[in-house]
Amino acid sequence: MPKIIDGIEEKIYNAAYELFSQKGYEFVNMKMVANKTGIAVGTLYNYHKNKKSLYLSVLENSWQETLNKLDEIMDNEKKSKKLVRLITVLYTEISARKGIAQELIKSSELKEIKKKVINKLKNKLLIRIEEALDCHKDYRNAEVDQETKKRLVKLIFIEIIAMNNEFHDDKQKNIEFIMNSVNSMLS
Amino acid sequence: MPKIIDGIEEKIYNAAYELFSQKGYEFVNMKMVANKTGIAVGTLYNYHKNKKSLYLSVLENSWQETLNKLDEIMDNEKKSKKLVRLITVLYTEISARKGIAQELIKSSELKEIKKKVINKLKNKLLIRIEEALDCHKDYRNAEVDQETKKRLVKLIFIEIIAMNNEFHDDKQKNIEFIMNSVNSMLS
Amino acid sequence: MPKIIDGIEEKIYNAAYELFSQKGYEFVNMKMVANKTGIAVGTLYNYHKNKKSLYLSVLENSWQETLNKLDEIMDNEKKSKKLVRLITVLYTEISARKGIAQELIKSSELKEIKKKVINKLKNKLLIRIEEALDCHKDYRNAEVDQETKKRLVKLIFIEIIAMNNEFHDDKQKNIEFIMNSVNSMLS
Amino acid sequence: MPKIIDGIEEKIYNAAYELFSQKGYEFVNMKMVANKTGIAVGTLYNYHKNKKSLYLSVLENSWQETLNKLDEIMDNEKKSKKLVRLITVLYTEISARKGIAQELIKSSELKEIKKKVINKLKNKLLIRIEEALDCHKDYRNAEVDQETKKRLVKLIFIEIIAMNNEFHDDKQKNIEFIMNSVNSMLS
DNA sequence: TATGAATGAGCCTTCATTCAT
DNA sequence: AATGAATGAAGGCTCATTCAT
DSSP states (O other): OOOOOHHHHHHHHHHHHHHHHHHHHGGHHHHHHHHHHTTHHHHHHHHHHHHHHHHHHHHHHHHHHHHHHHHHHHHHHHHHHHHOOOOOOOHHHHHHHHHHHTTTTSSSSSSHHHHHHHHHHHHHHHHHHHHHHHHHHHTTTTOOOOHHHHHHHEEEEEEHHHHHHOOOOOOOHHHHHHHHHHHHOOO | OOOTTTHHHHHHHHHHHHHHHOOOGGGGGHHHHHHHTTTTTHHHHHOOSSHHHHHHHHHHHHHHHHHHHHHHHHHSSSSHHHHHHHHHHEEEEEEHHHHHTTTTTTTOOOOOOHHHHHHHHHHHHHHHHHHHHHHHHHHTTTOOHHHHHHHHHHHHHHHHHHHHHHHOOOOOOOHHHHHHHHHTTTO | OOOOOOTHHHHHHHHHHHHHHHHGGGGHHHHHHHHHHTTHHHHHHHOSSHHHHHHHHHHHHHHHHHHHHHHHHHSSOOOOHHHHHHHHHHHHHHHHHHHHHTTTOOOEEEEEHHHHHHHHHHHHHHHHHHHHHHHHHHHTOOOOOOHHHHHHHHHHHHHHHHHHHHOTTTTHHHHHHHHHHHHHHTO | OOOOOTTTTHHHHHHHHHHHHHOOOGOOHHHHHHHHTTOOOHHHHHHSSHHHHHHHHHHHHHHEEEOOOOOOOHHOOOHHHHHHHHHHHHHHHHHTTTHHHHTTTTSSSSSHHHHHHHHHHHHHHHHHHHHHHHHHHHHHTTOHHHHHHHHHHHHHHHHHHHHHHOOOTTTHHHHHHHHHHHHHHHH
């Protein structure tokens, strides 16, 4: 007895997001997603071509909100605070979605398309970081060559992830450390 | 028809190492390893209890040589060069085993034992880094508080992996950057 | 291509029953059951957690009807006929499911749960036999000590199985013999 | 480095006997037998064509000694004691080799040859029982028709096995019960 | 559109048997 | 004759995907 489900796409998203975040791609199966959503397996396939594409869609969506927050900061925060605010927000967001963030540093084992989406996502984040870094650099009146800046951007990014993984109860110190590492490179 | 195969353990190791490095645990199956080794599936099980233990053994072995090299540096290199040499070697080693290095930053999806072995391994590497960092700090006459040092150690580690991933054709610049980031934190 | 199969549980039951009866647990594999049922292997696992549980379910089911028939006799047959009727029915039932009855006299090689289910089943049968034996004893005004009765119950049970195995075309004589052996013990 | 092994056939027999008795055919593998014997798996195949034939040979051998003991009784024991002595010995022997005795009442799941050997064996035992029963009958001056006697012989046999299985700590009572059941049929 | 039973390829693992040494 | 490494068929089970209802 088919039922019409309201806001089904969102429900699927929520269920899948939670599962993928907690367990990782390989340890989630479609039945789990269906169960958690409260729908039948087949219904999943009305909304997503296959498991991979479901995963990808979750991945993309899950970051959109974050991207918006970051943009908000870029638009409205004052120069001197942009970088630290951006790092703080990114830290918090990543903290909340550990499992799914891992994918952003792993490079292998993702086949072509999966890779593409993830890279696109990563780039979006890196672009924001770069922008904020530029502002910060200007604000501090510092000079960095192109090569160094490129690396610095990535460094900030992975630092956020790594500090999250390694010292997860110490947000304050972690962020200070990251800022410190950036600032000292800008002297 | 059974035949005695020469250096089979090494052959298995090589095949498994290459496959696990390239594809990651979940995407390698025992038949692939057997085929690449040029033996029957069953033979694999004469040498390794199961897939997990094969993987673990490959993982451990693959790092033993590296650990030895690092120890060599710690023992014989002069203070001023210890850190940079250690980073260089680690960088080179990780560069050669990309896939399998990933496991060291991913935290989840590894069940108990797997996790244990990986953490043991990671710790061994971190201990060497810490030691080298201590020397370097002494040599530069710098001061760092405990909290910062802890983070700095992890930072060096993930920087090596990340730089490898992101700018793999520019070893020289990458290492300079890493050293730079460390040194500037020690001022 | 999935299709909805009618009465699939019963079909599985029938196929599995026939196979397990004829060949015994170890010599039946899931593919055989699937093939005989006319379904895919995976489908089997939609209805039964694993091979053992399929087997157990078949075992239990196959005896439920018998238990019902026996109870019917206990409830409605007149005292003087209870035992002979019960033995006759049990004989007929066992005759129809030779293979699966064997499990009831084999004791070993069944791991924990399997054992438990089989013993439960066996006990149910033995309880009915005992009851009938009690009636019969009363009816014949005979005396037996506890120890003897215990053994007599088991004896009736295994006699039914053994006579079935050994002289399967002579139901009449077999039952007479069993009754005879019981009666002579009750004099 | 091949070694010449003394009394190897007997060693294999002992190891295999113990294993098969304890665990049953399906749960013993050739490596276990080799290990327990203290030889290589391949060596097993110099003495026995395959697992089945090893099993069969063990089965046959294991009963030869028993058969001899039984014959001794038939030859030397006085008429009045023949049956009870024979039952006692058989009871003791079966008690010591539970696992392997089970095969004698199971009829199915043994493919052709296996079946043949087991039946041959069983017949040898039944013949002795019949002989002893005849003596006993003469001694007690009893009459039984052919059909009954045939069944009585089997009955004695399965009673021994069943009493063993069901009340294994009460040898004395069990044997009394068996004798009792026989005697009461001979009145 | 929603359902979920059905599908079957594919995975890990075992073990009787062979045969180069 | 003894060895035991090598073999590979076979088994139990999972799960992404399909499609009749």
